[in-house]
Amino acid sequence: MTTATDRIRHVLHFIHRHMDRPLSVEDIAAQSCWSRWQLQRVFHSELGISVGQYVRELKLSAAAERLLDSKQRSIDIAFELGFGSEIAFSRAFRQMFGVSPRAYRQAGQRTGLRKPMIVVESSPSCGLNTPFVEVRVESREQRDFYGVSTPISGLFSDKPNFSHRVPKLWHQILAQFDLSETEKFGVIDVTTDPDKSGRLTYWASIRPNALPATAHETFQLVTVPAQTYAVIKHRGKISALPETLLWFMLHWLPNSEFRGIDGFEIEQYPPDYEGEQPMAIMEYWLPIKKVGS
Numbered sequence: 353m354t355t356a357t358d359r360i361r362h363v364l365h366f367i368h369r370h371m372d373r374p375l376s377v378e379d380i381a382a383q384s385c386w387s388r389w390q391l392q393r394v395f396h397s398e399l400g401i402s403v404g405q406y407v408r409e410l411k412l413s414a415a416a417e418r419l420l421d422s423k424q425r426s427i428d429i430a431f432e433l434g435f436g437s438e439i440a441f442s443r444a445f446r447q448m449f450g451v452s453p454r455a456y457r458q459a460g461q462r463t464g465l466r467k468p469m470i471v472v473e474s475s476p477s478c479g480l481n482t483p484f485v486e487v488r489v490e491s492r493e494q495r496d497f498y499g500v501s502t503p504i505s506g507l508f509s510d511k512p513n514f515s516h517r518v519p520k521l522w523h524q525i526l527a528q529f530d531l532s533e534t535e536k537f538g539v540i541d542v543t544t545d546p547d548k549s550g551r552l553t554y555w556a557s558i559r560p561n562a563l564p565a566t567a568h569e570t571f572q573l574v575t576v577p578a579q580t581y582a583v584i585k586h587r588g589k590i591s592a593l594p595e596t597l598l599w600f601m602l603h604w605l606p607n608s609e610f611r612g613i614d615g616f617e618i619e620q621y622p623p624d625y626e627g628e629q630p631m632a633i634m635e636y637w638l639p640i641k642k643v644g645s
Contacts, residue, residue, distance in 0.1 A: 357483045359384050360398055361471040363391070367407055368468050371414060374434040375407050399469060399484055409466040412448045415441070416465060419457040421642075426453045461491040462580050462642075470604060485596075486585045487604060490637070493578050497539055498571035499557030500525055506540070506552045507594055514554065515591070519627075521556045528570070531623075534562045538619030539574055542639075576616040581637040582608075590627030590634070593619075597636065605640075615639030 366383045367375060380403055381391040395403045411433045418429050430441035445453050449464050456463075470485040502521045504514040518538065525531070539555040555574050563571060582605070586596045605612055618637040626632055 356394060356398070357471070359386075360395065360484075363395070364469055364471060367410070371411060372432060372434060374436070377403050380407075399486075406466075406469070408444060409448060410468060411435070412445055413465040413467070415445065415453070416449065416456055417462070419453055420460060420462065429453075462489050463491045465489040467608075472599065472603075485599065485604075487600075488583045489580065489610075489640070490583050491578070491580045492576075495576045496560055497537055497555065497557035497574050497576065498560055498563045498567070499537075499539060499555035499574055500571060501553050501555045501574070504540075504552050504554045506542075507597060509551065515594075518554055518556075521554070525556050529564050529567055531558060531562070531564075533623050534558050535623055536621040536625070538621075539576060540617040540619075541574075542614045542617060576618070579615050579639045580641065581618070582610060582640045584636045584638070585633060586636055587633050588630055589632065593634075593636065597638075600636075600638065609643055610640040611643055613639045613641050 363380060363384050367380060377388050377392065381388045384391050386394060392403055395401075395406075399406065401409075415429050415433055418424055419426070426441070427438040430438050433441075435441040435444070442453060445456070449456055451459070465488055467487045467489060470487065472483050472485055500521065502517055504517050505512050506514055522536075535558070537555075537557045537559070539557050541553040541555070544551075544553050557574060558571075582600070584596060584600055584604075586593050601612070617639065620635040620637065622634070625634060627634075
């Protein structure tokens with residue numbers, strides 16, 4: 353029996369195969385069992401983004417990568433990706449990235465890049481609780497956080513203990529300080545594991561401008577250097593995060609144009625995050641490097 357997931361998978365494959373041509377919602381709807389209006393509703397309900405916005409962001413992200421990886425003229429990139437004019441391309445590019453194509457190329461940073469939505473095939477070895485996984489690529493300059501640290505044994509250690517130690521650390525901090533309206537970050541220092549045994553340092557952190565006045569003696573400065581990340585959106589209970597990370601390591605990364613590097617990994621939690629809610633959303637930032645660079 354064909355399911356809605358199967359239909360959306362087919363729609364996504366169609367979009368990804370035809371990025372070099374103009375794609376209207378009518379064209380895409382013709383590849384599904386739905387009308388234009390129905391496709392819009394189903395697509396947004398399942399993926400959290402409209403069809404038109406998804407196509408536009410993929411095209412502009414592909415254009416941004418070409419600006420960084422080639423010497424192609426902006427106008428040639430625009431036409432190859434199905435934009436009707438350089439003016440229309442430049443306007444859309446600025447709306448997404450906040451700068452012109454020329455300024456983006458000059459900056460030389462992979463920032464705000466949407467990657468094609470991944471449709472995860474259902475299998476016993478895949479513990480993800482959603483068939484659609486969103487990954488984007490972001491570059492960030494050096495950032496400062498203030499946090500409290502604890503040693504942990506990570507996902508790939510012989511005896512992982514992070515699932516116990518990390519919640520315990522956060523519980524201690526949240527019991528002492530009111531951070532209910534504050535964005536929170538878990539910073540994992542992978543550079544402190546010289547023997548690759550999985551022994552890491554975890555920082556339960558916040559940004560400097562959110563530091564309570566009473567926390568200066570408890571929180572310590574941790575500086576994260578400039579890095580490029582693959583950003584994975586995790587939907588579901590926080591206890592299922594290791595399955596999302598395993599999927600990234602074993603499936604996404606080997607099939608991408610990037611490779612992982614040892615650096616500072618970051619968990620990013622919105623202020624209202626409740627980790628035991630089945631629809632909770634957080635992001636995990638993993639350091640990467642373009643293959644060959």
